[in-house]
Amino acid sequence: MPLNKGKRFVERDRTWHPVAYTPGYKTAVARSPSQALVSLQAPTVSELSGPDFQHLRMGPHDNDLLLNYREGNGQDGLPVGERIIMFGRVTDQFGKPVPHTLVEMWQANAGGRYRHKKDQYLAPLDPNFGGVGRCLTDEEGWYRFRTVKPGPYPWPNGINTWRPAHIHVSVMGPSISTRLVTQMYFEGDPLIPICPIVRTLNDPEAVQTMVGRLDMAHSRPMDCLAYRFDIVTRGELQTYFENV
């Protein structure tokens, strides 16, 4: 993004987002600051600028998880699982598209197992599935991935805690102020309301901003279903009447 020194962003509503200390999610207890955040009354170019990834050289299947793992591994099969398109639009809070911004995602396979050396869950790895994707939004803010729907998985929080099926999503936006990492959940999943990580949010409406919707119109007959997940980043404003 060209550096526009006149811009600023709508203040983050930190009661809408999860607060840091959320004891129901146990790891947050020792990893949340006890002191108040220090607010920058006048954000500077350090916060208002950010990287533009239009010159990052990507591979042809970086956004296609059905094909992108086998290349490096001499595999030629397809992954097991529910074939889906995950797509949506990145806009800011005023509905303005966020074009050419980097959207990254990662996920477990259809059985809920991550291809990460630390994941020891007994559900097996899929030899044809890596679980990582990235793309830039187009001129109008649209992005898309092709993948399999991830499975839920257990994790050591409560005695019997399971994550809902989810895809981790990372968006840069026009500056480091708009940087956002979230998770997309799947419409109708009964694990959503009982998940301690989802419940780090206080407002049920805020939870809805993380739910991907089944979109039959954008699915491909006899091929794959589609889930739509629109992402909203902080609204971009111009500054008026400053430094006079």
Add this chain to the structure above:
Amino acid sequence: MKQPNSTPTTDLMLRETASQTAGPYVHIGLALSIAGLPPRKEEIWNRMATSEADGQLIEVVGTVIDGNGDLVRDTFIEAWQADANGEYQCDYDLERPFNSFGRTATTVESGGEWSLTTVKPGIVKAANGKPMAPHINLAVFARGINMQLNTRMYFEDEAEVNVACPIFNAVESEARRRTLLARREEGEGGKVRYRFDIRLRGEGETVFFDF
């Protein structure tokens, strides 16, 4: 139809998509080499500068420590800094000798230490035109962190400019300001290295910003 001016302003604007923790496996998505995945054509990683870059080549290292004093070995960190002339290089391009953006991580294998190879940033002007002391903006993501924690790393050997920096001084407590200072130390082969440990909670807790 709604009466004009009867709608609360919050309804006139979309709400930001809510944040969630990056979780324990953030590395498979954003730091592939750490997770043991094959690299893609180009990866965004921790070499922000090559020896061809203008300015003083430095190494920045650190750990992340939780509220019990234990190392956090699954952190993912993003860095954003000006070049040696105090300019942000927004076009990320790995063919250039310097990029303002970089990523790093702590792992069990690294002994819980993250590192960046970069140049010492120059002085950047704040909104009011006042110079800000050289700093690197860092965002910390990890399991247990519901929304990234933003901090700034300043250099302890820039004492004079640090004292005059409007953002450094936005921190009311003098004791807390010191949590933003990286210590200079001798790196391998005489390289200049700065150490910046981030304490998430409790004694010596690092200052985190909202902006």
